[in-house]
Amino acid sequence: MKNLLYYDIKRNFPIRRMIITILIIWMAIFFFANFFAQDMSSDRLLKKLSIGIVDNDKSTLSNMLLANFVNNKQFSSMMELTIGDESELTDSFNANELTAMVNIPKGFTDGLMHYRNLPLDVTINPSQPLKAMILLEVFDSYSDYIESVDASTLGAYQTLSETDMDKKQLSKINDLFSMQMVTFALGRNNFFDNNIIHTFPATSSLSYFIASMLCLGICFLSTGIIFSIYNDFSSFCIHRYATHSNNFYIFTASKLLSFTIVISLIMSLVSLPLILWLSISIKSMFLLIFQLLIFSVFFTSVFMLIGTLLFSESSAALFCNMSIFLLGLLGGNFIPLSLMPKMIQNISMFTPNYHIIQNLLYNIENIQPLNIKLLSICLIISIICYIISSILIKNRVHKGGILS
Numbered sequence: 001m002k003n004l005l006y007y008d009i010k011r012n013f014p015i016r017r018m019i020i021t022i023l024i025i026w027m028a029i030f031f032f033a034n035f036f037a038q039d040m041s042s043d044r045l046l047k048k049l050s051i052g053i054v055d056n057d058k059s060t061l062s063n064m065l066l067a068n069f070v071n072n073k074q075f076s077s078m079m080e081l082t083i084g085d086e087s088e089l090t091d092s093f094n095a096n097e098l099t100a101m102v103n104i105p106k107g108f109t110d111g112l113m114h115y116r117n118l119p120l121d122v123t124i125n126p127s128q129p130l131k132a133m134i135l136l137e138v139f140d141s142y143s144d145y146i147e148s149v150d151a152s153t154l155g156a157y158q159t160l161s162e163t164d165m166d167k168k169q170l171s172k173i174n175d176l177f178s179m180q181m182v183t184f185a186l187g188r189n190n191f192f193d194n195n196i197i198h199t200f201p202a203t204s205s206l207s208y209f210i211a212s213m214l215c216l217g218i219c220f221l222s223t224g225i226i227f228s229i230y231n232d233f234s235s236f237c238i239h240r241y242a243t244h245s246n247n248f249y250i251f252t253a254s255k256l257l258s259f260t261i262v263i264s265l266i267m268s269l270v271s272l273p274l275i276l277w278l279s280i281s282i283k284s285m286f287l288l289i290f291q292l293l294i295f296s297v298f299f300t301s302v303f304m305l306i307g308t309l310l311f312s313e314s315s316a317a318l319f320c321n322m323s324i325f326l327l328g329l330l331g332g333n334f335i336p337l338s339l340m341p342k343m344i345q346n347i348s349m350f351t352p353n354y355h356i357i358q359n360l361l362y363n364i365e366n367i368q369p370l371n372i373k374l375l376s377i378c379l380i381i382s383i384i385c386y387i388i389s390s391i392l393i394k395n396r397v398h399k400g401g402i403l404s
Helices: 002-012 015-035 060-071 086-094 108-113 129-161 167-186 205-222 224-234 237-244 248-278 282-310 313-331 342-348 352-364 372-398
Strands: 049-055 079-083 100-104 121-124
Touching: 002 224, 002 248, 015 205, 015 248, 049 060, 049 086, 060 079, 086 100, 205 224, 205 248, 205 282, 205 313, 205 352, 224 237, 224 248, 224 282, 224 313, 237 248, 237 372, 248 282, 248 372, 282 313, 282 352, 282 372, 313 342, 313 352
Parallel strands: 049 079, 049 100
Antiparallel strands: 100 121
């Protein structure tokens, strides 16, 4: 086993190739990190949305409305309201200090009670597209809610107006229903409930592409095991091994371990200088290396199984390279998923690249401990692929076959 391991490491990973690989990955990281630097920052979703409010209504209900939103913890945790003069707020808006300006027209709250819905004048800052998108979703959702409650109240009013009820009594009931509608809408805290979104953490472009290129580097380097196995078949090395031992589990274990060790070493040499630059903790550094080791085992075993199943070097290489490109595109290796369409983001969650990049980012940003579930799944799949590959190689040798 020791001799096989030494032979595989020495043959498949010469020092020159390792140095070139490290330099290429560094170049890719800095290229993509600089290219997307303006679109990504570690605090892009952490700052509150700043909204300027111009209250031209100045009624009791408008004061209730604004006071409720200011004191609402769910609302104030994501938005900061500034109530003031229109000219001052306009200057702040033009200086990109506000995400949006909302002008409450005179008679707005009175119109709510008497079904004369005066529109709010909302101006959203186009220089903050991500925040603007969030704000539009909030406004649209709340508007839909108010319209549905308003329609129900109007329906009740019209039904009562068809009876013999006195107009004064009808007006009092309408005011009561309308007041309840407004106060109930103001107290609708669950509209602003916080829902945890399990996705990539907000991070800088450098941190993101360190994780991304580490994942992509592991994928491409792991495909080398295919060519190593085909070379052993074509040179009859594996057949000579069969004359000394019938234990092909040791043979495939040597291949798997040699590639795993060297790939993990290369990825560690790639990441350590960059991670030291980012000043992550020593604990996170060791956890990162451990994850790189597990992910290297996973991809190497999967590609080894693909190679032994296809029995054709060209077919296996083409299939694996196309798979890596497709998984990299959908999994967020080339373009950050936060900048991609929602449909692609939904599909990406079914790719291993998505989860690997996500967990590497959590590690780099010191956000959470190891994802034991993900690492366990990777190890289980690796063991299954290793066993099947060993059996397929053994059967192929005993049949006297040579891989093409």
